[in-house]
Amino acid sequence: MEWLAMARHGESVGNVAWREAETQRLEEIDIGLRDPDVPLSETGRRQAEALGRRLAAMPPDERPTVVYSSPYVRAAETARIALAELDDLPVRYDERLRDRENGALYALTWRGITARFPEEAARKRLTGKFYYRPPGGESWADVALRLRSVLAEIQREHPDxxxxxxxxxxVVVLTRYIVERLSEKELLEIERTLVPNASLTLWARKDGELRLVTSNSTEHLDAADLPA
Incomplete structure (x- = not known):
């Protein structure tokens, strides 16, 4: 590929509910939706618009030629809103780009996990974040496996x-793990830094390989006076 860019979805109502649960020291976030159905907040929609303006400001021969998206509502809405600035470039949805599945632990804060599933909290501490798989859910290694599949397919179909x-x-963090050939330790160090909503991480081809150009870039949000 000439370049590969990963954008995180804009702020979702789930992100808002999570912050409220942490502030109030709750065991569970008040969301009432399946993870695939969680939509953007109003701030998230404005962030997606700002992302679209950034993409539209690129010279025509440097803009995206193809767009893929997670089918989850918050990502699909971000793609739709952003691409309205680019003459509605078609989006290809792929379930392999979905968020990590947390299974029985979905919507629980760490406080909730330790209170309701103390044995799982202990197992996670022992196993470590990368390989721990919650009941009915996925480990980070599981997500990396499906990402390797979809990224290889994208490379074959869009070599230039x-x-x-x-x-x-x-997905953003694990794409760095795959593309940059990171170790588990390096991945977990990177993961300590939050991937901001509607941020952009981009790799460009150099000497036959994709090299990181920018990570977690939010200059388009700063320009619009929006939170990251």
Whole structure:
């Protein structure tokens, strides 16, 4: 590929509910939706518009030629809103780009996990974040496996393309793990830094390989006076 860019979805109502749960020291976030159905907040929609303006400001021969997205509502909405600035470039949805599945632990804060599933909290501490798989859910290694599949397919189909992917924080971080050939230790160090909503991480081809150009870039949000 000429370049590959990963954009995290804009702020979702789930992100808002999570912050409220942490502030109030709750065991569970008040969301009432399946993870695939969680939509953007009003701030998230404005962030997606700002992302679109950034993409539209690129010279025509540097803009995305193809766009992929997670089918989860918050990502799909971000892609739709952003691409309205680019004459509605078609989006290809792929379930392999979905967020990490937390299974029985979905919507629980760490406080909730330790209170309701103390044995799982202990197992996670022992196993470590990368390989721990919650009941009915996925480990980070599981997500990396499906990402390797979809990224290889994208490379085969668009060998000279400029590919934009709209997805989730775990997908962004694990794409760095795959593309940059990171170790588990390096991945977990990177993961300590939050991937901001509607941020852009981009790799460009150099000497036959994709090299990181920018990570977690939010200059378009700063220009619009929006939170990251």
């Amino acid at each position: 393309g400029r590919v934009l992917v709209v997805a989730h924080d775990a």
